[in-house]
Amino acid sequence: MTAYILQRVFQAVAVMIVVAFVSFLLFNFVGDPVDNMVGQEASFEDREAMRDSLGLNDPFIVQFGRFLGNAVQGEFGISYRLQRPVAALISERMPATLELVGASAILSILLGIPLGVYTGIKRYAMSSRTILTLSLIGVSLPTFVIGILLIYVFSVNLGWLPSFGRGQVTQLGWWSTGFLTVSGWKAIIMPSVTLALFQMTLILRLVRSEMLEVMRTDYIKFARARGLPDRMINFGHAFKNTLVPVITIIGLNVGSLIAFSIITETVFQWPGMGFLFIQAVGFADIPVMAAYLVLVAAIFVTINLFVDILYFVVDPRLRVERTVSAGGGE
Amino acid sequence: MKLRQVFGGILVVSAVAFAATPATAKNTIRWASQGDALTGDPHAANEAPTNSASRKVYDTLVYADKDLKFTPWLATSWKLINPTTWEFELRKGVKWHDGSDFTADDVKFSFERVLSPTSDYKKQVNSVKEVKIINPHKVHIIHSGPNPIFPNQLTTIFIMSKAWSEKNDVTKPQDRAAKEETYAVRHAMGTGPFKLKIREPDVKTVLVKNEDWWGLKQFPHEVDEIIYTPISNPATRVAALLSGELDFILDPPLQDLNRIKSTPGLKIRQTAQTRTIFLGMNQGKDKLITASVKDKNPFKDVRVRKAFYQAIDIDAIKKKVMRGYSVPAGIITSKFIHGHTPGLDKRHTYDPAAAKKLLAEAGYPNGFEIQLDCPNNRYINDEGICQAVVGMLAKIGVKVTLSAIPKTIHFPKIKNRETDFYMLGWGVPTLDSHYVFSFLTKGADKGWNGTGFNDPEINKAIDQIEIETDFGKRDELIGKVWKKMKDNVNYLPLHHQVIVWAMNDRIDVPIVADDGVRFIYTKFKK
Numbered sequence: 126m127t128a129y130i131l132q133r134v135f136q137a138v139a140v141m142i143v144v145a146f147v148s149f150l151l152f153n154f155v156g157d158p159v160d161n162m163v164g165q166e167a168s169f170e171d172r173e174a175m176r177d178s179l180g181l182n183d184p185f186i187v188q189f190g191r192f193l194g195n196a197v198q199g200e201f202g203i204s205y206r207l208q209r210p211v212a213a214l215i216s217e218r219m220p221a222t223l224e225l226v227g228a229s230a231i232l233s234i235l236l237g238i239p240l241g242v243y244t245g246i247k248r249y250a251m252s253s254r255t256i257l258t259l260s261l262i263g264v265s266l267p268t269f270v271i272g273i274l275l276i277y278v279f280s281v282n283l284g285w286l287p288s289f290g291r292g293q294v295t296q297l298g299w300w301s302t303g304f305l306t307v308s309g310w311k312a313i314i315m316p317s318v319t320l321a322l323f324q325m326t327l328i329l330r331l332v333r334s335e336m337l338e339v340m341r342t343d344y345i346k347f348a349r350a351r352g353l354p355d356r357m358i359n360f361g362h363a364f365k366n367t368l369v370p371v372i373t374i375i376g377l378n379v380g381s382l383i384a385f386s387i388i389t390e391t392v393f394q395w396p397g398m399g400f401l402f403i404q405a406v407g408f409a410d411i412p413v414m415a416a417y418l419v420l421v422a423a424i425f426v427t428i429n430l431f432v433d434i435l436y437f438v439v440d441p442r443l444r445v446e447r448t449v450s451a452g453g454g455e
Numbered sequence: 456m457k458l459r460q461v462f463g464g465i466l467v468v469s470a471v472a473f474a475a476t477p478a479t480a481k482n483t484i485r486w487a488s489q490g491d492a493l494t495g496d497p498h499a500a501n502e503a504p505t506n507s508a509s510r511k512v513y514d515t516l517v518y519a520d521k522d523l524k525f526t527p528w529l530a531t532s533w534k535l536i537n538p539t540t541w542e543f544e545l546r547k548g549v550k551w552h553d554g555s556d557f558t559a560d561d562v563k564f565s566f567e568r569v570l571s572p573t574s575d576y577k578k579q580v581n582s583v584k585e586v587k588i589i590n591p592h593k594v595h596i597i598h599s600g601p602n603p604i605f606p607n608q609l610t611t612i613f614i615m616s617k618a619w620s621e622k623n624d625v626t627k628p629q630d631r632a633a634k635e636e637t638y639a640v641r642h643a644m645g646t647g648p649f650k651l652k653i654r655e656p657d658v659k660t661v662l663v664k665n666e667d668w669w670g671l672k673q674f675p676h677e678v679d680e681i682i683y684t685p686i687s688n689p690a691t692r693v694a695a696l697l698s699g700e701l702d703f704i705l706d707p708p709l710q711d712l713n714r715i716k717s718t719p720g721l722k723i724r725q726t727a728q729t730r731t732i733f734l735g736m737n738q739g740k741d742k743l744i745t746a747s748v749k750d751k752n753p754f755k756d757v758r759v760r761k762a763f764y765q766a767i768d769i770d771a772i773k774k775k776v777m778r779g780y781s782v783p784a785g786i787i788t789s790k791f792i793h794g795h796t797p798g799l800d801k802r803h804t805y806d807p808a809a810a811k812k813l814l815a816e817a818g819y820p821n822g823f824e825i826q827l828d829c830p831n832n833r834y835i836n837d838e839g840i841c842q843a844v845v846g847m848l849a850k851i852g853v854k855v856t857l858s859a860i861p862k863t864i865h866f867p868k869i870k871n872r873e874t875d876f877y878m879l880g881w882g883v884p885t886l887d888s889h890y891v892f893s894f895l896t897k898g899a900d901k902g903w904n905g906t907g908f909n910d911p912e913i914n915k916a917i918d919q920i921e922i923e924t925d926f927g928k929r930d931e932l933i934g935k936v937w938k939k940m941k942d943n944v945n946y947l948p949l950h951h952q953v954i955v956w957a958m959n960d961r962i963d964v965p966i967v968a969d970d971g972v973r974f975i976y977t978k979f980k981k
Contacts, residue, residue, distance in 0.1 A: 156863025162631060164501025165882075165894070166578040169870075169901045174572075178632040200634065207656050208494050208629045209636040273690050280698040288695045289487075289686050290658075394686045396658045404490075404657065404687065407832070409863040 133433055137426040144422035145196070148415060149189045158205045158409040179205075192415060202412040206405065211416045215398060220300045221291060222390070222397030226382045228317035233325035234375065240325075241332025246359055248337065256329075263326035268385065272319045272392035279315060287312050289394035316393040320386055324378055331374060335367035376432055380425045481679035482979050484962060486972075487692055488705035491657050491685040496639040497613035498568055499628040501575040503882065506611045507971035511662055511681070512552075513613035513645035516543060516562070517606045521965045521976050523729070523791050523886055525606060528670075529557065529614055529646065538601040538924060545592040549669045551616045552644045559588040564617035564626075566596070573628045579608050579884075601922040603929065607793075607885040619644045648674070648975050649681060659684055676975040696721065696957055703958040705972065709778045709836065715957045724966040725780065725955045730882040731787045732834055734827075734844070734947040735869070736760055739899055739907015743875040745826035745856070753823060754875070760944035762813035765806045766851045767844060769950060776839040781950040786937050787881055787891055789951040791968045794888030794933040799941060802948070811851045822852025828874040833862040835952055841878055869905040877905060880952065884969070888933045892917045896940065908945045 159172050159181070167175075176182050180191065195202065201211035240260075244253040280288035292308030294301045303309025339345060340363055348358045387399030394400070398417060405413035492508035493500040518528035530543040549557035563586040569576045570583065582602040587595040598605070620626050623638035643651040648670060649662035662681040684701075686692040689708040695701045697718060707715060707723070715721050736754040737743060743752050753759045769783040782789070785800040814822060829841035838859040845855045855876075868874045881903075883890050894902065897917055899909035916932050923929040940946065954970050963978040 154864075156861060156865075157867040158863070160863060160866045162500070164575050164578075165903065166501060167575065168578060171578070175631065178630070180632075203631065203634055203636065205631060206493060208496070208499065208631065208640050209656070210634065213636075273694075276691060276694045280700070281694050284698055287700060288698055289691050289700070290684060392688050392691055394684070394688065394691060396655075400687075401657070407861070407863075 130434060133430050137430055140426050141419060141422050142193070145193065145415065145419050146189065148418040149185070149192065152409075152411050152414065153185070155406060155409045155411075155414070158411060161408050162205055196416075196419065201416040204405070204410055204413050206408040206410045206413070211412045214401060214413065215416060215420065216299060217301070218396060218398045218401050220302065221395060222383060222386055222399060224303060225313065225316055225320060225386055225389070225395060225397060226379065228313050229321035229324065229382055229386075230375070230379055232317055232321040233328055236321075237325040237328030238332055238371070241329040242336055242359070242364055244329070245333040245336025245340070257333075260326040260329055263322040266322075268319055268323070268388045269392050271322060272315070272389060275315045275319060276392075285311075286315055288315075291396060316389050316395050319392070320382060320389045323385070324382060327378070328371065328375065331371055332367055335370060336363060339363045339366050373432065376428060380421075380428050383424060384421060482677050483680040483682060484678055484703060484964075484974065484977065485682045485684070485701050486703035486705070487684050487686040487695065487701050489685065489687055489689070489692070491660070491683075494629065494640050495643045495651070495654060496625070496628050496637065497615065497643075497645075498574045498576055499639075501579065501611070503970060506884075508660075509611075509613050509643075510647070510971060511649045511974065512643045512647045512651050513615065514549075514647045515610055515613055516545075517609040519610040519886070519969065521967050521973050523968055525610070529562075533606055535603075535924065536595070539598045541596045541598070541602075541605050542589075543594050543596065545594065546669060547592055549646050550667050551619065551646055552650050552665060553616075553619065554667075555616065555618060557614075557616075557646050558591045559594050560591075561614055561617050562586060562594050563588055564620065565612070565614045568615060568620070568626060568628065569612055571627050573630045575628070576612060580605075580612060601924055603922070603924045603926070604885060604887050604889065607887050611884055614646070616644060648676065649678075657685060670975070674975045676977055677979050678974050678977050681974060693957075696959070699959070702962055703956065703964060703972075705956055705970070707955060707957040709780055709955075712778070712780075712955060712957075720960050721957060722960065723955050723957045724964070725953055726966045726968050727782045727789050727791075728882070728952040728954045728970060729789055729791050729884075729886065729968050730834075730880050730952045731784050731789055732837075732840065732878065732880045732949045732952060733784070733787050734763075734949065735877050735879055735906045736763065736947065737872070737875045737905065737907050738945070739909060740872070740875075743825065744873070745824075745875050747824035747854075748819070753817065753819060756817045757943055758813040758817040759819070760947070761803065762810040762817070762851060763848065763853070764803055764944050764947050765810040765813070766853075767847050767947070767949070768805050769802060770805070771847075772840055772843050773950065776836050776843050777950070777953070780835070780953040780955060782953060784948040784951050786941055787895065787946060787948050788883060788888055788937075789968075792883050792886050792888060792891075794930070794937065796934065799934070799937050803944075807847075807850055814851060814853075819852075822854060824854040824856070825876050826856045826858055826874075828865060828868055828877040829857060829859045830862045830865040830878065831859040833865070834878075834880045837878060840949065870902065872905060872907065874905060879903070879905070882969070888937065889917070889920050892920065892936060895946070896936070906945060910939070910943075910945075913939060 159175050163171060163175060180188060199212065203210050204214055207214060240256055244256055247253050276288045279286045290312060291303045292312035293306040294303050294309060295305040303313055345358060345363055348362055386397060387403055390397045390400040391403055401413060402417045490504060492505040493502055494505060497509040497513045514529045516528060516530040518526045520526045529546050529549065531546050532544045534542055536542045545559060545562065551557060566583060566586045568574065569580060582598045582600060583596055584599045585597045587597060589595055625637050625639040629637045629640060641654045648665055648668045650665050652663050653659060653661040660683040664679050686695060692704050693707055693711045696704050712723060716723055738754040740752055746753060773779060773781045773783060783802055785802045788795050827841055827845065829838060831838040841857050841859060845857050848855050869877055869879060881891060881895060895904050897914055898904045899907050913936055916936050920929055920932050923932065956966050958964055961980050964972060965976045967973055
């Protein structure tokens, strides 16, 4: 067990180094940050001096090595754009993103699962067909179009919800939350719906197909033959068995929700990490981009690590195979 | 139709509801633009939005007012007492936001800070050698050589408190290679019309009225509070104005202007900006990089440059690409800038037939191929303008490949001389032609003059303009330089950008050609 986990942790670190390396390679193509940092009047010598002081004239490998060395110590430098430490910026923005992602995940689960079960059971009902058709919109419309549409209807025409920002936030230690004020709740509705739509559709369709599959199995037929009530069969027997793959997908998708939130955050001016990243790209703000990409890689890797460990715990076959192969004298 | 009326009705009701609530309490302005100021440190980033933000909290010695006229501000008067010394009388009775007195010490300190290595304004006032305090309300600023337009250069040199800066360890602007942020990045204490209350970069900035501002008698503004939120997505920004969540947006996209104008309760203001968009043609190199002509540089021939110029139908670009919001330009300086004359600003005629003939005379009857480099996120519809240029040049047989790239990649290409044919825009903070000359006409070897154009006679005239204290002679020289550059088509001017601000009927904010908001002129609807 310990060896297995150690091996996985080792792999995770390797993945993160590769991500950092590739993203550093890409930074060569985002342009020259110095241009954004000094006014148009700065002379050639001033620019060179600044480039030197930032270490941008060093060879790629030296820059990368320095980044790794600092990153290991938790030091990500200072944002070229905002002139503030990157670590502070990211920890300030993280609550906004996590609240948005959390709200979207809950929304997509609370809507996706019941709708999936419903359309799985009543597969020929008109209502099921309507839900399925509508859910197609969720997968096919790009996020920013959905966001702008919602803004148009609920902010411009109806005037019910704010079109941008987080509303009034309350500071709980280092965590800023929008959940303690009415304006905060109002502000999170449209962004979280926008972000949740795709995930909800995914969960809905997954649950539905799993339900259809389970409903065909023998033990459901036997349950029916025993004369159990429908409710018990549907939820007690069928639904329970659909959950294993659904949970896996949901777990993995929290990572992609964080990644997808970039667009949603831009549309709604949501002050989260994704928005910070997009602005960093426009400015060629290398310290912020590097830190963000490593962080997202870390999130994905951590989730995967937990999923792997969970499999190990849940699935006895994995353990057996390993002992057998280890015993094989490799 | 009915549904639309219902929606329209709701919109008006909600707009009124939104507008009515804060107005009863105090005069708050909620506004947005595309991006936030880079820093609160007034000497760390010489960039228009940052200058505009600093101007609300910090004062300058000389102020550019809403018509860009130079107005006495912290200095009440100034004069040249000998060719290299400017004398400034400082305003009496001015208080810092913390209640302390503003004196000549603060002016001396601020200039030292501005001239320090990490400052981004050191080039702007690099002629300053020393600030001598004559008495607490008089300074002599001594220059290394004559500088006739020194007061013009002061409208973005913000004065900081010496005591406050020393107390908070910010006697030097932020060093970007450092690991910590300095106190001045998110805190500000000036003598200006507004005090900084909340500063959350990229999220929200709240300013409140400085009740003790020295200028309240002269500019009795009614603004109690300003809430600024950067909103980077243009559609969201416009939606927030339409829904009544904002009173004012600085940069509405051109395609939404009709929508805004036709919405009851909203209006737009427009003016020509102090920024001119133009094309540069590299005429310094012996061979071009992307041209199909390999043995020589066709841009060295004035006939080729003029052919390019005359092939461009600027009115079509104005109408189709800019939706009417541009002013065709004959020189790279607009009407607010010293040295501009309507005669110079008149373009060479649009004449594709003449252009084709000029090309043939120069030896290219069938044209040639070349690449046009263009930014796609810097100027208003920059990429669209370049696409139009490509089509127009095709009509005289020049086959242009367009490369539209982000500004962070585009600008280094110009400065590293890696482009033959490029788009650039130039703004003029000093409002004097010399600023344009020093960056775009001189410096053929490095810097912003990507044309490589280098005329010794013109350069000599520009050196003279820099130090000429006889303003009649100086103006004559400026006119000569512009005329020669225009005749030689060293640059291909396109248009002066037009800026548009949108706001609701609750307020009236006069538009300023440098795109910097001066809220002290705001009028509220009673």
